[in-house]
Amino acid sequence: MRKGLLVGCLGFFLLATSLWAGGWNNTLMGCRALGLGAAFVGVADDPSAVFYKHIYTLPNGYTAESNYTTTIPQLFLSYKASDRVSIGFGAYVPYAGGGIDWKENDLGFPFKSYLGVLSLTPSLAFQVNEKISVGFNLNFYKGYLNVRARMEPFGPMEGDEVGSSLSIGAGVLIKPNDKLSFGLSLRAPTKMKLKGTTSIIVEAPEIGQVKMKLDSTTQFNLPWDLEAGVAFRPWSNFLVSLSAQYTMWSTLDKVDKTIKNVPVMGTIQEKEVLNFKNILIFHSGCELMITEGLYIRGGLGYDRSASPKESLNFSNIDVDKFTFLGGIGYRAGKITLDFAYIYARGKEREKPVISSAGFPALEKYNLNVNILGLGVTFHF
Numbered sequence: 001m002r003k004g005l006l007v008g009c010l011g012f013f014l015l016a017t018s019l020w021a022g023g024w025n026n027t028l029m030g031c032r033a034l035g036l037g038a039a040f041v042g043v044a045d046d047p048s049a050v051f052y053k054h055i056y057t058l059p060n061g062y063t064a065e066s067n068y069t070t071t072i073p074q075l076f077l078s079y080k081a082s083d084r085v086s087i088g089f090g091a092y093v094p095y096a097g098g099g100i101d102w103k104e105n106d107l108g109f110p111f112k113s114y115l116g117v118l119s120l121t122p123s124l125a126f127q128v129n130e131k132i133s134v135g136f137n138l139n140f141y142k143g144y145l146n147v148r149a150r151m152e153p154f155g156p157m158e159g160d161e162v163g164s165s166l167s168i169g170a171g172v173l174i175k176p177n178d179k180l181s182f183g184l185s186l187r188a189p190t191k192m193k194l195k196g197t198t199s200i201i202v203e204a205p206e207i208g209q210v211k212m213k214l215d216s217t218t219q220f221n222l223p224w225d226l227e228a229g230v231a232f233r234p235w236s237n238f239l240v241s242l243s244a245q246y247t248m249w250s251t252l253d254k255v256d257k258t259i260k261n262v263p264v265m266g267t268i269q270e271k272e273v274l275n276f277k278n279i280l281i282f283h284s285g286c287e288l289m290i291t292e293g294l295y296i297r298g299g300l301g302y303d304r305s306a307s308p309k310e311s312l313n314f315s316n317i318d319v320d321k322f323t324f325l326g327g328i329g330y331r332a333g334k335i336t337l338d339f340a341y342i343y344a345r346g347k348e349r350e351k352p353v354i355s356s357a358g359f360p361a362l363e364k365y366n367l368n369v370n371i372l373g374l375g376v377t378f379h380f
Contacts, residue, residue, distance in 0.1 A: 089122050116143070122137065214262060254273050347366075
């Protein structure tokens, strides 16, 4: 019986640690870009404190909320090496960067999870002529996964894993005239493999407390990402921008999890089938210069969910989101300050399930996000 409970517990832990998929796609880069509705590829700059609120309604009608607060710093540097060549560097989180935090009275057990993929990105841009510029970059990814939980009759469980990978990217900016510009960017896929340990404490009266620290791995694919945008400046003090982003999340069809050398059971391997869909994300924004150096910005966005109904669960709350974005920018001399605020409201989804009593029931999922961003730019 104890072995069966341990198998069930590990199986749950294997799947639940896999990901936090509702926030895989992180398109929020730079405070000026945020204020412009994230429609920035046709026009690149910094966000800060992020607050996620996940809502999960169980089949019995009980509603649980997971509140998760985190900070996502970003750094961007650029240097004009010559009239035609610029070099740059970025440190940011293009995927995930958020988590879930369920309390014991929400699900019957505490469960906290974080997943983030940091990118260290050197870049090179070349101005072909007055109308066309091209750019290339390398993305050195570093992934981090941390999961903490506690389930009776076991004690605390924790998983810590890290891993790295490499991807490439390219882009082009076309400016037919001073009022109009078109942008296109491409980011190539890659495979992430995270390695670390999974620690489990078994508490049993007949044997006392047994601590296990086991080697574990998590593997998943990151997608192709293509974004196109246009920016138009009808007047010298007013900018309008639109963008569409196509992300091939079908690449992320599954997450493979392995825990090695489990007593009695040996190596346990589990596969969480996700079958994510390719999605389109739309953004629009505008910027108005009030006076020299002072700007106000606003924008709208629509972010499609990538998860099919069967992939929804308390660790993957993925819904369509409507985003409302705004910001203020001020430049004084060699320093620019940018402030941005974003509110994303989810569209509730339902998943038919069979309740513990054997009757048809519905689970409901939703997600609301509030983001505050503060960016500081130094001009040399």
